[in-house]
Amino acid sequence: MDMFLIITKIAVFFPIFLFSICFHEFAHALVAKWKGDRTAEMMGRLSLSPFAHADLLGTVIFPIIGMMTGFFFGWAKPVPVNDRNLKNPKKDYFWIALAGPVSNILLALMAALLIGLLKKFFFGFPLERTVSDLGKILISTNLSLAVFNAIPLHPLDGGKIIARFIPDQWDRWLEENQFLLFIFLLVVLNSPMQMILHWPIEVMYELLMKVASFVWMI
Numbered sequence: 001m002d003m004f005l006i007i008t009k010i011a012v013f014f015p016i017f018l019f020s021i022c023f024h025e026f027a028h029a030l031v032a033k034w035k036g037d038r039t040a041e042m043m044g045r046l047s048l049s050p051f052a053h054a055d056l057l058g059t060v061i062f063p064i065i066g067m068m069t070g071f072f073f074g075w076a077k078p079v080p081v082n083d084r085n086l087k088n089p090k091k092d093y094f095w096i097a098l099a100g101p102v103s104n105i106l107l108a109l110m111a112a113l114l115i116g117l118l119k120k121f122f123f124g125f126p127l128e129r130t131v132s133d134l135g136k137i138l139i140s141t142n143l144s145l146a147v148f149n150a151i152p153l154h155p156l157d158g159g160k161i162i163a164r165f166i167p168d169q170w171d172r173w174l175e176e177n178q179f180l181l182f183i184f185l186l187v188v189l190n191s192p193m194q195m196i197l198h199w200p201i202e203v204m205y206e207l208l209m210k211v212a213s214f215v216w217m218i
Contacts, residue, residue, distance in 0.1 A: 010067050013137065017063055018050050020107060020142050021076045024149070025053040027103035028079040028096055035092040037085035045079050053077055071190060078155070090164055097160035101150045104142035105204075111138040112208035116215025139208055143201045151197075153185060154178035 026048050029040035044052050054060065058075035066072035081096060083089040115135045122128045152162035154175050163171040174181065188194065 006068050010064055012134070013067055013141070014064065016134070016138050016141050017074065018054070018059065019048075020104060020138070020145055021059065021074070022048050022050055022053045023107055024100045024103050024145060025076050025079050027099040028081075031096045031099040032079065032081050035086055035096060037082050037092075039082045039085065040079045043080060073186070073189075093160045094164040097157040100157045101146040104146040104149075108139040108142040108146070108204070108208055109211070111135040111142070112212045113215055116212035119212070119216040120218075140201070140205060143204050143208075147197055147201050147204075151185065153181050155182070 025045065029046040032038075032040050033046060040046055047053075050059070053076040055075060055077045059077075063072065063074035066074065079096075081093070083093070086092040112135070115132050118128050118132055118135075149157040150161065152158040152174075154160075155178060159171075159174060159178070163174075189197070
C-alpha cells in the first residue's frame with residue numbers, strides 16, 4: 001500500500017511540477033527575447049517542452065526522491081542570457097529574473113479561476129472534484145516555486161531581482177558566497193524556520209481560494 005501511495009503521489013505531483021518549472025523557464029527565455037537577447041531562443045529554450053529545460057538530476061531524480069521523503073527540492077537548466085545583447089543589463093536582468101516567479105503566480109491564478117468556473121458550471125459533474133483538487137495542487141506548487149525563487153540569493157531569481165536595488169559590492173559579495181549561502185538556505189528549509197517561507201505561500205493560497213469562490217458566486 002505504501003508503494004502504491006508513493007507511485008500515485010509521483011504520478012500526480014511530478015507532471016504538475018514539470019509543467020510549472022518548464023513554464024517558469026519559458027518565461028525567462030521569452031522576456032530575454034523581448035529585451036533583445038535571443039540566445040535562449042536560438043538554443044531551443046523558448047519552449048514548453050520538458051526536453052528543452054529538464055536537468056536529469058534537478059528536474060527528475062531529486063524531485064522524485066523529495067516526493068518520497070517529504071523534503072522536496074529541484075531545479076531546471078538555467079536559461080542562458082548574453083548581457084552583451086541587453087541595452088541595460090542590470091535593469092533588463094531584473095525583468096528577466098522577475099518573469100520566473102511572476103509566471104508561476106500567473107499559473108496559480110489561472111488555476112484558481114478554473115476551479116471557480118468548474119464549481120460554477122460543472123458542480124457535481126463527474127471528475128469536477130478531481131480536476132478541482134488537481135487545480136489546488138497546481139496552485140500550491142506554483143506558489144511554492146514563486147516564493148522559493150524570489151528568495152534574494154544567487155543563483156535564485158531573487159538574487160538577480162535584488163541586484164537592481166543594492167550596491168554592486170553587495171551583489172558581488174552575494175555572488176562570491178552563493179554556495180555557502182545556498183547551503184545555509186537548504187538547512188533552513190529543513191528546519192522549523194521553514195515556516196518563514198510557508199507563511200507567504202499560505203496567505204497567497206487563501207487569497208486565490210477566495211478568488212475561486214468569488215468566480216463561483218458571481
